[in-house]
Amino acid sequence: NAGVTQTPKFQVLKTGQSMTLQCAQDMNHNSMYWYRQDPGMGLRLIYYSASEGTTDKGEVPNGYNVSRLNKREFSLRLESAAPSQTSVYFCASSEGAGENWEKYFGPGTRLTVT
Amino acid sequence: RKEVEQDPGPFNVPEGATVAFNCTYSNSASQSFFWYRQDCRKEPKLLMSVYSSGNEDGRFTAQLNRASQYISLLIRDSKLSDSATYLCVVTSEEYGNKLVFGAGTILRVKS
Numbered sequence: 001n002a003g004v005t006q007t008p009k010f011q012v013l014k015t016g017q018s019m020t021l022q023c024a025q026d027m028n029h030n031s032m033y034w035y036r037q038d039p040g041m042g043l044r045l046i047y048y049s050a051s052e053g054t055t056d057k058g059e060v061p062n063g064y065n066v067s068r069l070n071k072r073e074f075s076l077r078l079e080s081a082a083p084s085q086t087s088v089y090f091c092a093s094s095e096g097a098g099e100n101w102e103k104y105f106g107p108g109t110r111l112t113v114t
Numbered sequence: 115r116k117e118v119e120q121d122p123g124p125f126n127v128p129e130g131a132t133v134a135f136n137c138t139y140s141n142s143a144s145q146s147f148f149w150y151r152q153d154c155r156k157e158p159k160l161l162m163s164v165y166s167s168g169n170e171d172g173r174f175t176a177q178l179n180r181a182s183q184y185i186s187l188l189i190r191d192s193k194l195s196d197s198a199t200y201l202c203v204v205t206s207e208e209y210g211n212k213l214v215f216g217a218g219t220i221l222r223v224k225s
Binding site: 033035040041042043044045048058090099100102103105106107108 | 118122145146155156157158159160163201205212213214215216217218
C-alpha cells in the first residue's frame with residue numbers, strides 16, 4: 001500500500017496563477033482532509049470531506065476549493081494564487097470522520113507563490 | 115490566545131536523558147488529545163493518544179491534566195532517533211470537532 005500520495009511535491013507559481021493539488025489514498029478511508037503548515041504555526045485545516053460526496057470548510061478555506069472526485073481522491077484548487085498561500089500543504093485521510101480516528105498524512109506539497 | 119500552545123524549543127538533550135514537554139490548550143470543552151511526531155521535512159505521524167488516566171507506550175508517557183488544561187509527553191532514555199518535532203493536538207468544537215495542532219516542540223538528541 002502506498003498510503004496517501006500527493007502530487008506535485010514542489011511547485012512555484014506566480015501571483016494570479018491557478019493550480020490543483022492532487023491527493024489519493026489506497027486505504028479505503030472514508031474521510032479526507034487538506035491542511036496547510038506555516039512556520040511557527042500548527043497545521044490548519046483548509047477543507048475536509050467526511051465521506052464521498054460531501055465537503056466542508058475548515059479553519060482557513062478562503063482562496064481554496066476542493067473536489068472529492070471519488071472515495072480515493074480529494075483535490076485542492078487554488079484559483080488565483082497569492083503570496084499568502086505560500087505554505088506546505090498536507091493531505092490526510094482517516095477511516096472515519098470522528099476525531100479519534102488516526103489521521104494518515106501524505107508527504108506534502110511545498111508551494112511557493114511569488 | 116492560540117488554542118494550543120507549545121514551547122517551540124529546541125530541547126537539546128544527550129542520549130539517555132529524560133525529557134518532558136508540556137502543551138496547554140484554551141478550550142475547556144476539548145475532548146480528545148494526541149501527540150504527533152514530525153520528522154524534518156516529513157509528514158506528521160500519530161505518536162500516541164492521551165487518555166484521562168494517562169498512558170504509556172514503551173519509553174513514552176502521556177498525561178492529561180484537565181483542571182489546568184495541559185497535556186504532557188515524557189520521553190525516557192532518549193535515542194538519537196527521537197530527534198523530531200512533537201506536535202500537541204486537541205479537538206475543537208469549532209469546525210466540527212476537528213483537530214487543532216500546536217506549532218510543535220523541537221527535540222534534538224545528541225550523542
